[in-house]
Amino acid sequence: MLWRSPSYLSSAATSLCLRRRSFYLDLISGASTLRHLDQILAHAILSGRHPDLVTTTKLLHRLADLGSPPTHLLRLFSSVPRPDLFLLNVLLRSLPPSSALLFLSSLRRAHPHLRPDSFTYAFAASATASLLSPAPGRALHARVIIDGFATDPFVGSALTDFYLNFSQVSAAEKVFDGVPDPDTVLWNTLISGLVQNCAFLRSLRVFKQMVMTGARFDSTTLAVVLPAAAELQELIVGMTVHCLGMKSGLAFHSHVVTGFISLYSKCGEIPAAKFLFEQIDEPDLIACNAMISGYSSNGLVGSSVDVFRELLAFRGRPNSSTMVGLIPVSSPFEHESLSRSIHSFAIKSGLYLNSPVSTAFTTVYCRLNDMEAARKVFDAMPEKSMASWNAMISGYAQNGLTEMAISLFREMQDLNVRPNQITVTSTLSACAQLGALTLGKWVHQIITQEDLELNVYVLTALIDMYAKCGSIMEARRIFDGMVEKNVVSWNAMILGYGLHGQGLEALKLFKEMLNARIAPTGVTFLSVLYACSHGGLVEEGRAAFWSMTCDHGIKPGPEHYACMVDLLGRAGQLKEALEFIETVPESAGPGVWGALLGACMKHKETSLARLASEKLFELEPENTSYYVLLSNIYSANRNYPEAAMVRQQDAKSRKLPKTPGCTLIEIRDEVHIFTSGDRSHPQSVLIYSMLDKLTGKMVEAGYRAETDVALYDVEEEEKEHMVKVHSEKLAIVFGLISTEPGSEIRIIKNLRVCLDCHAATKFISRITQRLIIVRDATRFHHFKDGACSCGDFW
DNA sequence: GTAGGGTTAG
Structure with missing residues (x-):
């Protein structure tokens, strides 16, 4: 470096040097504080040299880098008699977004000779991406189109980024489509933005298109597309990307390797993830975090802690992501004490109580059914992320606190926090449980308004909501419109028909499902049995039950047995139902006996009812609802003394008040x-x-x-x-x-x-x-x- | 102008 102290500047030698532009430029780029720059400038002017365009540009750049206030930059710019486009662009890039846009809007008046170029628009567009409102960005887009820059990849990339930052996915895709020759960065911008908007399917589609058209992809491309494959658990897609990476030599880039570790972990392929991790000479913090979370989310908490220890010993400080990955969210009950101790550690350190960590704890507490603790963590978060809202809403929905879930969603809407697919999926689940069709329709409308990608989760949640809220036709319409269905979607639809007593429709759909080569699960058979039971289809139900074990190798659980007893019992085949219970290998649970008791109720079978009740009292002495059933059976048979006795027993055992019936x-x-x-x-x-x-x-x-x-x-x-x-x-x-x-x-x-x-x-x-x-x-x-x-x- | 890990769902 030419100089170290400001006093050096006063020497005559430096004065001479300053007359030469290249030295002057070197001095500027070497300056490490604003004071240095001031002195250089003052000296230059004193020595009779006024900065020309090139040196001013350099100076502006350096001033901005060193954090000079925008007013200084603007003053410097206006001191130049005839600024050129390059200087203008440097200024735009250096100013804070709002000042840059303000300046640009007055440009035509102040400097009519300056015609913005693609750089100008690209910088301006990227400024709009970080504003609070999308309006300036839209206005800029209009000007870009008028001035003929909409086909420029540089401008297009910034605009694509802008729209994706405001979750306007379709608009972003439109901008992209308007660029005839998208370059690598533009492709990457679109793919990455789609992933950030949880439009994973779309992002994979764009990536495929990119590869098919022969566009050059780079390590960034692979790094941004991998999370999409991982999120969708698309192992084959991920492995294809791995092959592409190997062929092109990009697979060894550190970001890409981390992406693979995460992909394989999320797809449950821990050995592959472990292999890749061990291949890295010196894994950095992020790679370690990927592995820690990979182990933890696959239930291998011991291995996760091992990597954590290794990280502490050899690679220094963990960060908040490390903590998040370490928390055993997948098996909170098994590691409850570990989770709670990590929590108290996080609170003590203070440093870790940021949004992702808090969100993880919110989730853990929701899973532990400790909703008050969960809400406490949630409320304590100063900055709530999308995930934290979602964790709380889904926690409420899963714990049956449907009104809380919906009111939190409302709060989100009131605060203008935009939902994503996960938010609406959880909220729809709450609406379904509540049977609130109007609310469900409202959420559906929001999905459309927000242009949220209709993935399998969202569509299945919609089917479930419409079916459970009574609109079975609407549910079917959505089901038929689904391009990609999975088992859960089929299950939801079959269950929907069952709920509406359309047993034959349910069976028809079940056959279609088998023809479509979708492997049924235990839930599928439960839905089919339920539909048969509520449609009076005894023989069909029996056949399905045997087919489950014989053809599909699914071991029936207690809920399947209960459903079969319900099926037989409803149809009045009480003896058969009892015989069936005797075939249950393990001792029949409360569900099975409860189903029998319910059937006795309908057919007024007092003696069998007594048997079932005794079993139930034995199995679940604290459950009061059986007393009501039994007492009702006695009074139905006009056996009032018995009825009264049961009721008295009931009153004695009762601790909680009954829920009154309401409509x-x-x-x-x-x-x-x-x-x-x-x-x-x-x-x-x-x-x-x-x-x-x-x-x-x-x-x-x-x-x-x-x-x-x-x-x-x-x-x-x-x-x-x-x-x-x-x-x-x-x-x-x-x-x-x-x-x-x-x-x-x-x-x-x-x-x-x-x-x-x-x-x-x-x-x-x-x-x-x-x-x-x-x-x-x-x-x-x-x-x-x-x-x-x-x-x-x- | 894009960039790896962590949280959330049927």
């Missing part, structure tokens, strides 16, 4: 909830007078209230009321008076619909000529013209 109906986006005998509704006078009129007409048509008949597992409080004012009847009547004649009525009951309401609804559907869809605790009933879709197999 929900949505009218024009508003939710109305009715309980039995409810008079709290503002229109309750009208509702009751309508109900009276309707009951009159029903009686005329032959309806008799079945007050002394056993009510399913309805609760005591509800039973004490006249069945006439059951919550479902109130909700139906409210539906009748609040909607157009002829339109369908949908209600949701939290318990199983009672026999009397079931019969009454049939009459109502005929008298009013309405389709009434009732979702109860176990299935859907479509009442139409005096009949129910369940064919009374409910």
Whole structure:
């Protein structure tokens, strides 16, 4: 270096040197502080040399690098009598995004001789990518098109990046398509941005297209496409990329190797990941993190800790990602104490309580069903990431706290935090559990508005939501539109038909699935059995059960046995059901006996009911719902002393209050909830007078209230009321008076619909000529013209 | 102008 101290500048020799441009340039690039630069500039001017365009450009560059405020840069620029395009571009690149764009907008007035080129627009476009609003970027895009730069790969890349930063995937693709000869960087920008927007399928498609068109790919390309393959667990695609990498020699680039380690770990190929990791001479922090998380997520917590120790011993400090990878999210129960101790370590160190670490802990606590701890971690996060919102929402949905999940999603919308596929998938699951069709439709609308990629997860969640919220046709429409279906999608659709009592449709779809060579899983058979059971298809169900073990080698679990007992029991084959239980290899669980008890209920089989109840009391002494069932069976047979005794036992054992039966109906986006005998509704006078009129007409048509008949597992409080004012009847009547004649009525009951309401609804559907869809605790009933879709197999 | 690891889902 020419000089070390500012005092050196005062020497005459330096003055002479400064007259020569190259020395001057060297001095500028060597300056290490703003003060140095000031002194150089002052000296130059004193020595009679005014900086020319080249030196000013250099100076501007250096000033920006050393953190000079934007006002200084602008002042320097305006001191130049006739700035050229190069200087303008350097200025634009050096200014903070908003000042750069502001400056550009005044350019035409201030410097009419300067015609922006592709660099100008590229820098400007990349400035728009980091703003809070997309509006300036869109305006710039318009100018780019007018000025004819939309076909330039440099500009296109910056614009593509801009749109992807604002999650406008389609717009980004449009920009890309407008560039006839995309270069490697432009391809990479699109692929990487798609991955960041969770559009993994699209990114793989673009990569394929890139390779097919013969475009040159580089290590960045491979590094950005690998996470997409890993995320989708597309091992074959990943291995193809590996082959491409080997052939081109790019597979040994450190970023790419890390990508492979992560890919193989995520696909469960730990030996391959381990092999690659051990091939690296000196793995860096990121490679170690990939391996740590790979082991941990595959349940190999010991090996994960080994690599962590190695990292501490030889490669220095771990970072927050190391911690995230180390937490055994995949098996929290097994390593609960380890997770909690990592958490307290993280809190103590303070350094690690950033968003990804907190998100991992949120997840762990959700999995441990410790929702309060999870929420505490979530609330303590100053900056919430997409993943942290998703972790909390899915945690609520999976723990059945559906309202919490939905209200958190609402909060996100209110805060203008844009959801991604995972957010909507979790929220849809909550809507499905709740049976909230209007909410579900709203989420569907948001998916469309946000242009979220419709991947298998999202579409399957939509099928599930529509099916569980009563729109089986809409579910089927989405199912048919799916290009790529997997087992879960088929399962969701089959289960949907089962819920709606369309057993034959379910079986037809199951056959189609087998023809399409999709290997069924235990869940598939559970859905098929369920559909048979709710459609009264006993023989078909039996055949499916045997085919499961014989043809597909799937060992039936307790839930399959329970479903079979339910199937036989509903159809009145109680003896066969009991015989079937005796074939259960291990002792039958509560599910199996519960199913038998439910069947006894329907067929008023007191002695068998007693047997089943005794088994249940033995297996689950704390579960109170069986007492209700048994007592109802006795009262159905008019054996009131026994009924009273059971009820007394029940009262003794009961600790928690019962959930009262209630029915929900949505009218024009508003939710109305009715309980039995409810008079709290503002229109309750009208509702009751309508109900009276309707009951009159029903009686005329032959309806008799079945007050002394056993009510399913309805609760005591509800039973004490006249069945006439059951919550479902109130909700139906409210539906009748609040909607157009002829339109369908949908209600949701939290318990199983009672026999009397079931019969009454049939009459109502005929008298009013309405389709009434009732979702109860176990299935859907479509009442139409005096009949129910369940064919009374409910 | 693009760049590897970590969190979230049916």
